[in-house]
Amino acid sequence: RNTNQSKKDYKRIGIMGGTFDPIHYGHLVIAEQIRCEYKLEKVVFIPAGTPPHKSNLCVTDSKHRYFMTLLATITNPYFELSKIEIENEEISYTIHTIEKLKKIYRKDTEIYFITGADAICELDTWKNVNKLTQLCKFIAATRPGLEASQVDAKIRELKEKYDAFIEKIDLPALAISSTDIRNRIREGQSIKYLLPEPVEYYIYKNNLYKEV
């Protein structure tokens, strides 16, 4: 790789955005599987600053979410971690993040935005979705709890409405969510094997998710 070049030299990269409160095997499995399936040179994990759709709820300090994401991604040479959203005090919108990335990478670098099926179904509500869908492609992983036919219909509708590139990929259904992990901790139940062990220990060491 030519380090003298001002623009980062990649053909296809994945972006894995999320609150990661905490990060779990659902996130990691979809990122890795989509990386392989779409031959992505790397996947950049971008913990959200203050996520627009969660700003009214209590989100854990971004410092903790950043460290947990670091612990979870450190063993994969194709995973990278970015502070681009959390070093920003303001609410982070995906459109702003992708526009920033477009300046860092070559103009022809293809950006694949990785989401779960629940997130893609809400694409209509994302800021500046018209422009966003011209800047990146979307790959949505199926997620338990959603009717496949409904997801397919929604994706068809979105593709037409925005002339977007959206593909759905069926992955081993992992019924893991951060909400469930937080609830388990509050209720004193085990979270073992739902997320990487170092993240589990980080949570206990820092007393996270004990209170509502």
Ligand code: ATP
């Ligand atoms: P919360 O319950 O707090 O919303 P979450 O588990 O949904 O947490 P997020 O950080 O909100 O995690 O999700 C980031 C992205 O990862 C979203 O696009 C979401 O759809 C996707 N995702 C999370 N868990 C899974 C899973 N088990 N299967 C497929 N996609 C998932």
Ligand code: MG
């Ligand atoms: Mg979620």
